[in-house]
Amino acid sequence: MMNKVFKILGIGTLALLASCTNNNSSSSSISSSSSISTPTSSTLSSSTTSSSIDDNTKIKDEDKVVPTSTKMDYVDHANFGASEYDESKWFKNTLDKVAFPDPQVIEVGDTYYIYGTTDRTGSKTLDCYSTKDFNNFELHMDIYKPQNEWSEGVLFAPEVYEIDGTFYLFYSDNMKSNGLRYINVLTSNSPVGPFEEYKGTDYYGNELDGYKAPIFRHNDSLGLSVLDQNLFIDDDGSMYMYYSIYDTGIMQYIIGVSMLDPVTPDWDTYKILVRPGELTPKTTSTNMLIWEAYQGFKVAEGPFMVKSPVNGKYYLTYSVNHYPDRYYTVCYAYSDEPLGDFTKPYKKGEQWTNLLFGYAGGMKSTTVYDKWEGFMSGTAHHCIFKIGDQYMIGYHAHKNRKDSSNGRFFGLDRLFFNEEGTPYCYGPTDSIEPLPEKISGYKNIVLDAANVKTENITNPEYLTDNFVPEHYNLPVESSREATLGSGLSYVEIDFDKEYLIGGLSIYNSCFYEKALSQIEFIKFDNDNNIIDTVFPSEYLNDEKEFIFPGSAFTYDIKDIKAKRVIIGFNCGSETNLSEISIYGKTA
Structure with missing residues (x-):
């Protein structure tokens, strides 16, 4: 004060x-x-x-x-x-308190827990931060230290969900034997761990042991790596997972699949939902949405699903371009169903028509690009959560406000839904902003x-x-x-x-x-x-x-x-x- x-x-x-x-x-x-x-x-x-x-x-x-x-x-x-x-009233994105790329936020009681890729250990372990006011944070180190048989121990983008009293942590890691990245599952009875590899049965009664092999192995059939998983639980309790496929040398695209329980995908529902730069996932090289494809290797990653409380539609939000870039930005597509055909808002002659959050200009040496240096940079790989009735967007941003050379830190801003039900944000901000009413x-x-x-x-x-x-x-x-x-x-x-x-x-x-x-x-x-x-x-x-x-x-x-x-x-x-x-x- x-x-x-x-x-x-x-x-x-x-x-x-x-x-x-x-x-x-x-x-x-x-x-x-x-x-x-x-x-x-x-x-x-x-x-x-x-x-x-x-x-x-x-x-x-x-x-x-x-x-x-x-x-x-x-x-x-x-x-x-x-x-x-x-x-007690305000917050500010100082970008110097929570050194977490790829953040996710959950609420347990009156405390919020932030998970992310742990730069402190070079992604070799997982940390967690807790906070009650998003101004003061407590670091919980090494909530998971991998000791399994299969992985290289390069842990990306953890997300945690409390389901029936158990905390499930989903993350991706590389397999020693083939170098591909897979999704694995950990469990704990506490949001700050310690987390251990899931060991139990799947929906069908088959034995699973995350210590011996990753829980999700569907990408074996593709021969491609996967990363940035997001679990979505609908109002009726049905469960879905979204993640990014790393198609080497071509692009990253986003798929969705229905879940029978937290560890059992229904692979019959597997569907490609979003390709970067494309109006529809049926095409791969039109680049009609050029702002999603500023570089040769096109990226759509970090998916996060949110259901509009206004129109009931499903908004698949995701990050485009590369994380070291200033124009690493959050875009969206929407559908009437969690695994439906997703539409990207588009109007010929206009730019950034499906923007949700972040930078919205041209590439290097353009006017907007130059002006944003020193303000905000790389504000993406986000999550959406609530503080009381107020929706929030959490994200990482470049600490030096121009590129990723000094690391990525956690930021947050307010998110709303307009009269039509479409999400929009106040931000990114570098000014003093009001905390939500609950705090x-x-x-x-x-x-x-x-x-x-x-x-x-x-x-x-x-x-x-x-x-x-x-x-x-x-x-x-x-x-x-x-x-x-x-x-x-x-x-x-x-x-x-x-x-x-x-x-x-x-x-x-x-x-x-x-x-x-x-x-x-x-x-x-x-x-x-x-x-x-x-x-x-x-x-x-x-x-x-x-x-x-x-x-x-x-x-x-x-x-x-x-x-x-x-x-x-x-x-x-x-x-x-x-x-x-x-x-x-x-x-």
Whole structure:
């Protein structure tokens, strides 16, 4: 917890006036006012909501008065930076705490366990980290040390699942006799081990012993290696496994198979589901989705299946390109069935149409590639999990934020589903972000707003649609920003009850030239205000004219009671904002 604070505290109305400077010469003024009714959203993991506009209600003049003093206790992270923050409310992807490529996260009780390829031992053993807040981590070393007869002991991408009180750990390793990589199974009565090779029977009563041979041997018939397994258990208890086939010299592609129990695949259901660069797995060399195939050896690996809570469809998410590359990225395909025909969203002439998370630009020496250096790099081989009602995406990223030479570390960000049921993410982020409600006690109460009014703002619905554009070069994202007109602009957010407010994030534009530079104050009733605040300089690269995607003006507030929020801006020219999030809990 930071011990540096401003004095600030109050109850009632919040008003904010911003001063804007940018390089956009356009300065057309928009004088209309509007009112937006925002449907209630039960959780942060619910779908994006669109707001209706009512032009009949205006913000009162007395609510626009500029404050001159403050009484409140708050932390402005533009002044104190992002190195210190209240770990009970916020997290940040510092990429220096959990040295795990290929991470997977499970929850047991009130603790989260992170598994991954163990760089500490050169992949010779398996470690685990545990955490309750994703800020502080405990390392559990050598939860498995291979001593079996068959393997070389090069352990990749472990995943753990608790099934009927037993923890099953799936991983891949090379066989000494033929050099091929196979999937094996370990078990333990604890999430931190020790794990031992599975010894028992399969669904049919056949004896299995993971000490003597790998449990899964189907790839013997292919003569190819397999890796990056993912187990998916559907709502009805049916079980499926997905993994990547390493077709040497050609590509890695993803298959799926139904499971009769945790150690018995039904090989009659084996099916190729996704090939990199291809719209359908029936083709191998069209490269219609060129962003999935930036190099000669094409890669689709690290599959992770998630079922949409909105439309019930199955989203097969996977990593493309090579893990040392900045453009190692998560894409997706969807189907009505766990082993159905999967569709990759595609529109001719557009790029990255099936992107879920990560980099979305060209190859080396292109504009986006150069700008992302120092921000994030290689953010893929992911997992999807929940903290309470909030979906999260966990992933590895390059520690030095440009390539894999300094190793890969664990990161996480928030994942949502839109009204159609499609998953999307806030991130990757390098800024201070709010912890989910289950940990912090706070949620984004903007999603529960009873009414939203605006003046002199174009597309104001984008300020409260629970979406933050990440890629300025993708019009499908970058078009979803609100534009503040030249001069004074305002937003009023009203709630149907009083909340305790503990923080704010005002997400900036994804366009460097349209970004908001300064907020002069945030006003509450009774002389309770935030004053003299600027956008954090650590999220800007002026040399490259780049603003870190998903970055925000961030304020940590000692709880204040409020029922409405008024935000005002004073811009010399048109300026964009992405989203307003207010973190509160019932008063």
